[in-house]
Every structure is written in C-alpha cells, then in structure tokens.
Amino acid sequence: MEMRVVNSMNYEEFVSVFGNVVEKCPLIAAAVWTSRPFTSLCALEKNIGDFIDSLPRSGKEGILRCHPDLAGRDLLQGTLSPESLSEQNRAGLTSLTAGQRSQLSELNASYKNRFNFPFVICARMNDRDTIIQQLSSRIRNSPEQELQISIGEVKKICHLRLLDISTQVSQATKL
Amino acid sequence: MEMRVVNSMNYEEFVSVFGNVVEKCPLIAAAVWTSRPFTSLCALEKNIGDFIDSLPRSGKEGILRCHPDLAGRDLLQGTLSPESLSEQNRAGLTSLTAGQRSQLSELNASYKNRFNFPFVICARMNDRDTIIQQLSSRIRNSPEQELQISIGEVKKICHLRLLDISTQVSQATKL
DSSP states (O other): OOHHHHHTOOHHHHHHHHTTSSTTOHHHHHHHGGGOOOSSHHHHHHHHHHHHHHSOHHHHHHHHHTSOOTTSHHHHHTOSOHHHHHHHHHTTTTSOOHHHHHHHHHHHHHHHHHHSSOOOOOGGGOOHHHHHHHHHHHTTSOHHHHHHHHHHHHHHHHHHHHHHHHHHHHHHHHO | OOHHHHHTOOHHHHHHHHTTSSTTOHHHHHHHGGGOOOSSHHHHHHHHHHHHHHSOHHHHHHHHHTSOOTTSHHHHHTOSOHHHHHHHHHTTTTSOOHHHHHHHHHHHHHHHHHHSSOOOOOGGGOOHHHHHHHHHHHTTSOHHHHHHHHHHHHHHHHHHHHHHHHHHHHHHHHO
16 A cells, blocks of 8 residues: 555544544544554554553453454344454354354353453454354453453454555555 | 443443443443443543543544534534534534534634644533634644643533433433
C-alpha cells in the first residue's frame, strides 16, 4: 500500500478505513492516527499493538468483550460486522451441522463463564475443527495465560484486516 | 436505579445497555465491567472517568475522534447514533437556518484543522446559540486546554446518558 495515501488521510477518513481493524474499537485506530506519518504498514500495525499493550488489564478485557461469539447470536441474527462475517464464513462457521453448533455453543458458554470474555481466535488461520479443538484446550488455561493468548489473536486478526485494507487501497488508487 | 439489576448483568448485557455512554467506545463500558459490583451509579460513573483519565493523550484524542460533528455529515446522512441524534435535536441543531448551518460548518472545519479532533460539547447543557458561542471561543484555546475541556464534556455527556439509562432501567424493572 502506498503509505502516502494513508498518511494523507484526515482522522475521519482514517477512522472510516481503519476503524474496525480491532473489532468494534474505533477508539484504537482513532488514537494511533496521532502517531502519523507511518513509514510502513508494519509501523502502523506496531502502533496499534503498542496501544493495546499500553492498556490496563481491564482495557484488554474490554477489547475482548467487544468481540462476538464464534457461530453465536450475532451470526444467527445477522448483526456481525462485515469483517467478522467474512472471517467466520471462511472458517466454515456459517455451515456447521446442528451437532457442531450445539457443541460450540456449550463450549462458548463455559469459556465465558470461566474467563468473563468471549473466546477470541483468528478464524482465518483456522477451520471449524481446529477452532473447536483450540476452544476445548484453551478453556483449561489460567485467566492470565488466556488473556495474553487472546490479545495475541486480536493482533493476528488486526494483521489480516490491515492486509485486506492495503489490497483494497492499492487497487482503488490504481483506478 | 437498582444497582442490584446492573450488578447482575453479564458483560454482554452490560455492554448492550451501557456500551454507548461514551460515544462509539463500547471498549470503555466493556472495560469497567471488570470493576463490578458498583455500589451506586456514581461509582460506575467514577470508574468510567478513571478509565478515560488513565488513557495516554492519544487515547483521549481517540475518544474525541469517535464523536460526530455537531450538525455535520452524520446528522445530514442519518447516521448519528440514537443518543447523539436526540442530543443534537434537543439543542436545536436539527432545525438550524441555512446561515447558522453554514457558520457552524465553517467553525467545525477550522476547529478540526487546528486541534485534529472534532468540537465536543454536552449539547443538552447548551442550545444552538451557546454552542456557536462556545465553539467560537474555545477555538482560541491551546491544544492542551482544549483536550482537557473536551474530555470534561465527554464526561458530562456520559453523566446524562447514564441518568437516562437509569430511568429506563428503573421503569423496566417496575413493569
């Protein structure tokens, strides 16, 4: 992506384009805009990661709590963000058998009951089988471990969403 | 409001009810849920204020950048949050003369150009005349002063939104 294009965006354009690289947290994109110009997409990504890391534990938990359940209510009700819908779709979560849906629903509920935030995983780096495996396994972690792993997954999701935007911006500027 | 009701909410219910007490920043409500139980509505409000104060300068600017312009594009396009629409409506910003709209639009643009965030004011504690007066006056502040004043306004908006929710929850629990 031409960083010239990104660095020339005012904050409204920037938040409109990058506002959901961390799910439902436009505050984060809006905050890192302060650090422009960015020398590269990696530099922008690092700024986002550093901002997340600078938050108190409650803030990190807050980020996780802005994420929808996988194959959960938002998917059923059609209220997922476009990014989440696409990610859950690619991972095969929109075409679960009734048995898989029920298994995932029970695991999600147990996970949330234990950790007080939803199970977050970079769906595009997984499929429905590994997602169910990971959920079954991670539910046995300590809250401390699980917070750290989940924030790592938030950063992976952010990385892929940034790459998508980069492709879109590059194509648009070529037109 | 019966704090018993609030304290019994899981994080999904809590974010669904309190997610927009700071405009487009559900992360903040989702973060302070960690500090439950709250002894009073004031205690909840103090937690929100403390979380905002704990953010780095870029984070506070990020909060401001999640706010719409007053009588701006979101109002014209019908994309304001229900809370913002109601607040801008009560302040008379939905029934400006063409001259007032044009004046406000120019002042908003100058303000954003100077401070790199939008003019934020608790519209319900003002009317269109005092809003235009305040905007004309605050534009001469230093960036440091203006950040502080604007975050104070975010907290006033949050206070009134919390009171609204409190009334709604009280009425709902009486049914």
